[in-house]
Amino acid sequence: MTETFTVTVEPLEREVECRADQPILDACLRAGVWLPHACTHGTCGTCKVEVLDGDVEHNDASDFALMEFERNEGKTLTCVATPTSDVIIEADVEVEEGVVHHPVQDFAGRLVSIEDVARQTRRLVIDLDREMAFNPGQYVTIEVPGTDATRTYSMANPPSEPGRIELQIRRTPGGLATDGWIFKDLGAGETLRLSGPYGRFFLREARTAPAILIGGGTGLAPLKSIVRHVLEGGLAHRLYLYQGARMQADLYDVDFFRGLEADHPEQFTYRPCLSDEEWDGPHGLVTDVVDADFPTCRKHMAYLCGPPPMVEAALKTLMRKRLFPRDIYREDFFDASDKATGGVRSPLLKA
Ligand SMILES: Cc1cc2nc3c(=O)[nH]c(=O)nc-3n(C[C@H](O)[C@H](O)[C@H](O)COP(=O)(O)OP(=O)(O)OC[C@H]3O[C@@H](n4cnc5c(N)ncnc54)[C@H](O)[C@@H]3O)c2cc1C
Ligand code: FES
Known part of the structure; x- marks a missing residue:
């Protein structure tokens, strides 16, 4: 069985159990402890935190998002970092009034339809095995079959349709998920493995300016x-x-x-x-x-x-x-x- 460590999140004073092979952000979001994040793939740096105590593997963090001197200063990217001991991290958590964060969960999805809607652009409609609560603008992460990779796609449907999601996907030449799968041999009826909801890009309902x-x-x-x-x-x-x-x-x-x-x-x-x-x-x-x-x-x-x-x-x-x-x-x-x-x-x- 994979070893498990305790991650203490400051200043929230929350403790989360995290497997040794699990990104810290993933463990926190699933436990309902919301930490800042955007790309979830070690690229943007939004999820950077300070490790106050304990050790982590930085894994696949981009050298641009987490520079050498930052690694030396004890910083890490929670979306890719995994614990190698119990750790205490300090995150820059901003509490936004009126915002409800929904815990991340795994889903199986059945691809209902896949159609070309524009040049190099496809619309996928996926029925989920159960409803997903999310904020309008958030995204899901999909496993690319036959690989360890995941790719992220934003939901185009509103939260009032929690059991069926719409994705709009553009082909990237040479891309693993798009060129190698979604625009190649993915067909209706297939089962997709995905998780969500992720992201901090969503409507702030309390802010009513145009x-x-x-x-x-x-x-x-x-x-x-x-x-x-x-x-x-x-x-x-x-x-x-x-x-x-x-x-x-x-x-x-x-x-x-x-x-x-x-x-x-x-x-x-x-x-x-x-x-x-x-x-x-x-x-x-x-x-x-x-x-x-x-x-x-x-x-x-x-x-x-x-x-x-x-x-x-x-x-x-x-x-x-x-x-x-x-x-x-x-x-x-x-x-x-x-x-x-x-x-x-x-x-x-x-x-
Ligand atoms: C938060 C978020 C939401 C997103 N939502 C959507 C969405 O709703 N719709 C959508 O269409 N896209 C969306 N994307 C983009 C999407 O997640 C994928 O990045 C995109 O589909 C490309 O994936 P891919 O696997 O096809 O290409 P990748 O495998 O990621 O490759 C992309 C390009 O990089 C090149 N490449 C691969 N490895 C390297 C390397 N080591 N060095 C240099 N070049 C390299 C490839 O040849 C290719 O040209 C979103 C991204 C983020 C971060
Ligand atoms: S680097 Fe973008 S969310 Fe972690």
């Missing part, structure tokens, strides 16, 4: 969850959704969002933007279209999601328009190349 939502590519997925949650749940948030794509062939769910806009003209604005093709809608980089639409972003908030360079560009645009980092939530779709190379390292990304 929200600018910017999604690049399949970065639309968690924003769709947020939009549906607000509009179908009768919440009052004013939402502006920007969907960035290169060409019309890359856009999807356009009719769905136009329908919502027609049904909620005072509350919801939908702006699909194309950067590489002229059409009868907004033309240009999504950040340029936002820039032109808003003389100032003061008294707004924002949710940004997609490829890290787009998220970074959107962040800069919004800050130039007088939005503070504390009013901006971001989800960077990091992949294995970002982990290996460091990707976009924003000084504004918590590390």
